[in-house]
Amino acid sequence: MGQQIVKVKNKKGIRVIPGFGLSMGVTLSMLSILVLIPLVSIFISAGKLDFQEFAEAVTSKQVVSGYIVSISCAFFAAFVNAVFGVILAWVLVRYDFPGRRLMDGLIELPFALPTAVAGISLTYLYSDEGWIGALFAKAGIKIAYTRTGITIAMIFVGIPFVVRAVQPVLKRLDRQYEEAAQMLGAGRIYTFFRVTLPELFPALFGGFGLAFARGIGEYGSVVFIAGNIPNETQIAPLLIMTKLEQYKYSDATAIALVLLLLSFLLMLVINSVQIYMQRFSKE
Amino acid sequence: MSEKKKKSFEQDITGDGINSIKKVVETHNAASEGAIKYVLIGICVVFLFVMLVLPLAVVAVNALKEGWAAYREAVFDEYTIKAFKLTLIAMVTATVVNTIFGIFASYLLSKFYFRGRELLASLIDIPLSISPVIAGLVFILTFGNIGWMGDFLKSHDIKIVFAVPGVILATIFVTFPFVFREIFPVMNAQGKEEEEAASLMGAGGFTIFRRITFPHMKWALLYGVILCAARAMGEFGAVSVISGHLRGKTNTLPLHVEILYNEFNTTAAFAVSSILVLLALLILAARNIVEWKAETKQRQT
Amino acid sequence: MYVEMRHINKTFDGFQASDDVNFGIERGQLAALLGPSGSGKTTILRMIAGLDKPDSGDILINETRVNDLPGSKRGIGFVFQNYALFRYMTVEENIAFGLKVQKKSRQEITSRVEELLELISMKDLGRRYPHQLSGGQRQRVAFARALAPSPKLLLLDEPFAAIDAKVRRELRTWLKDMIDRVKITSIFVTHDQEEAMEVAGTIILTNQGRIEQIGTPEEICKNPKTEFVADFIDVKLGTGHF
Known part of the structure; x- marks a missing residue:
């Protein structure tokens, strides 16, 4: 491997660790072949569409409703996850109780459990005959095959994101901030909202964004409970799937492109907010 | 400072605030503190029970609803076994490929400084923010009949879309950054002084990696491998798009669950699901053991 | 004693x-x-x-x-080792925190904060955030914040x-x-x-x-x-x- 020793001047002086060329080569080629080149195909295909075709595909009533369902349900689910995620992280970091380790270990279940399994079992649980669905059915509330059901499935897949984003920050958080507020006479709840929560906010926002993005793109766990009623409970990824099954590749590409740009935009916003918030933590 | 203001500070210390305060009933007592604690723990228990435990119970109950015989029949069904094999193949391939990538990419990004470093890091994360359905779609648009490589593949009689290679590629795509994301922060935090020192003493690249870099990140690596395997096993959307649902050929376990479910064969669907649940729980247990081991190791050093 | x-x-x-x-x-x-x-x-x-x-x-x-x-x-007023200034609040908001908690009137808070800013000779820096201050300035703000509720x-x-x-x-x-x-x-x-x-x-x-x-x-x-x-x-x- 001796020939791989690259000595290039850079900001930090001379590169002395071997392996630069090799690892750069492996990284770039694997990334290109497995991710970037396939991804570019979607832009190539989209480039072949003429504008009218594209506009028609993404502005049809069904598609617009699909976007709205995906985005609104994902947003609401991410919000619920933000609230419960903070409570969960708080309980896991600050309290000691029997079963804490088990609770901590369970958080990643939505990550490890195949989405299709989660999908059918949530559908069973919340359908009118299901253990939980039946309780609500008595009150005349339908959960499965409505947007409520979609939101619940999205909450399920999003649980780990907020908890795992907030937990390490809370663990590292210096107790002095809370003690300082306490010494100045602030109550527990006031201290939490005015002092602790702002400290957690960048991480919380990042976790919220990831859960939101995951919800928008989620397919497996949502598709069963959604019921796929056109203009009602059809999610955007399902529409792509439907178009593909009908061999309408250009429509599928157009819908996917909008969804793709949307998620890039979302990531951009999250990153910008986090970079902005970082200014406050400069020492 | 003006005379008046100085006076106001002096007044502060002469007043005997404490004596008037002592009669105030203590509100922050330990009881209310404890109450908050148990209310919050209660909320978490209920939330996790409803959102996580009940769905697992649904799987178990429905899988065994028609008894052991029906369960065994569904689990040892020919198509289930074939789907299981394909799931394993896709899972192992994706995990191996992504582990190799993760190690090289984090070595590159943590030990060297070059222009475009941040850009490269965010490119690697792309698959995380993409809908799995789109991940499947991009391979159809690349290798399918209408894809720009479609003609080439056809003339050489290579099938990717609606075939096993497509399933594997889609699985790799969806889980691409997982190992990288676990080991990169650890390697980055470790810095590069140790590697530089070793290199100046004449150690070669492989020796440096094996003796210095690897020991620092082995737990994170194991952790990343486990997460990657878990996701690869369960991938549904991307695989669903690209597999063509050919039973016995391109069906993975999650797809098999879907087919059974859509055929209203719910007992079988849940029976097959139960295999996946067991695997998921095993993976979670492994993850926790790894984390616990890593923690105790850290405490020792 | x-x-x-x-x-x-x-x-x-x-x-x-x-x-x-x-x-x-x-x-x-x-x-x-x-x-x-x-x-x-x-x-x-x-x-x-x-x-x-x-x-x-x-x-x-x-x-x-x-x-x-x-x-x-x-x-009691307490000055913490690393000052524990609330970093998402300005100098003024930091000093005012203890007074706000006591539900003092806005007028009272403003005049007390002004008084303290003058005491620590940081009159013009009230709108700054902790990360924009030097170590010594942070200490002075922590001192003023601890004194604000007149301990x-x-x-x-x-x-x-x-x-x-x-x-x-x-x-x-x-x-x-x-x-x-x-x-x-x-x-x-x-x-x-x-x-x-x-x-x-x-x-x-x-x-x-x-x-x-x-x-x-x-x-x-x-x-x-x-x-x-x-x-x-x-x-x-x-x-x-x-």
């Missing part, structure tokens, strides 16, 4: 942080809790502040037992530890002046005996959870009661005074 500790004991996980601690401080004094790290001085400060509870013994402030009184009701007793935990050695001496003088000016009973924790000698009127020397000696700097220098005190003062003076 304004502040008094009587037979205080405290253990953390089997570690004896306070071992029958007894001392008192008169009103208006500036006292230093001095000792090597791990000698239990910060624990004493935190118990006076109500941040930690003693296992046994009594804490008295102005002849009143305050053991069961929450820290915020003891009339009767000021506690400072290693107030100079986070400051550059170069400006430390300057800040010491500043802080001593300020405390003299505001005339508030104060206790600060330090491991640096030079600092204690220079700033404090009374020194309380701690070692392994016990009080070794209490006295003015001169008394302690001329008449060290135990071998530990003699060693600690001597060694430190030897290295500290050139």
